């Protein structure tokens with residue numbers, strides 16, 4: 001496996017994270033296999049489209065987020081600042097407020113990663129964007145779940161991170177950015193201030209990660225290259 005793809009976490013890593021890493025490998029492979037070679041990914045910004053889903057459920061439901069569209073704007077703006085360091089520009093094509101689907105849509109327990117895909121309403125899934133689902137309660141802070149051959153990114157409202165110097169000032173934008181890093185082929189890093197450190201508020205990307213993320217993003221058909229003035 002190339003070094004820019006996720007590696008399996010070591011012993012002591014929670015089972016949910018090990019499953020997540022396996023999922024990441026599969027997804028990166030699918031994305032890269034579906035992509036096309038880019039001539040030179042080092043030029044121009046790359047516009048990464050997001051479709052944001054605010055899943056709703058009854059008052060105490062685990063699937064229902066309490067985030068608002070104003071929260072989404074703030075979260076994506078902060079995540080965008082994190083990814084700007086790699087020349088990636090996050091764009092939101094649409095924010096969809098919708099009921100979660102499936103048998104666990106109204107569950108009041110904490111959702112496991114295996115149940116998340118069933119919550120996704122099929123009609124609103126965008127096959128030409130990273131679909132981001134905010135939900136209230138699940139085991140992980142954030143996770144990628146395969147859906148229709150693409151990574152669906154789940155982020156928990158109540159995500160908690162270990163604060164590190166120069167880290168993100170709130171967890172949700174960092175968790176979203178971290179999962180986007182996995183979706184773009186980045187593996188976990190030991191360095192705690194790195195965006196890809198597990199469970200910290202770190203936001204930095206090293207030169208190799210920036211290069212790898214851009215290279216991988218440039219192979220995804222629906223990630224466009226944009227001139228500086230069009231960002």
Ligand SMILES: [Zn+2]
Pocket residue numbers: 178182188198
């Ligand atoms: Zn991770």
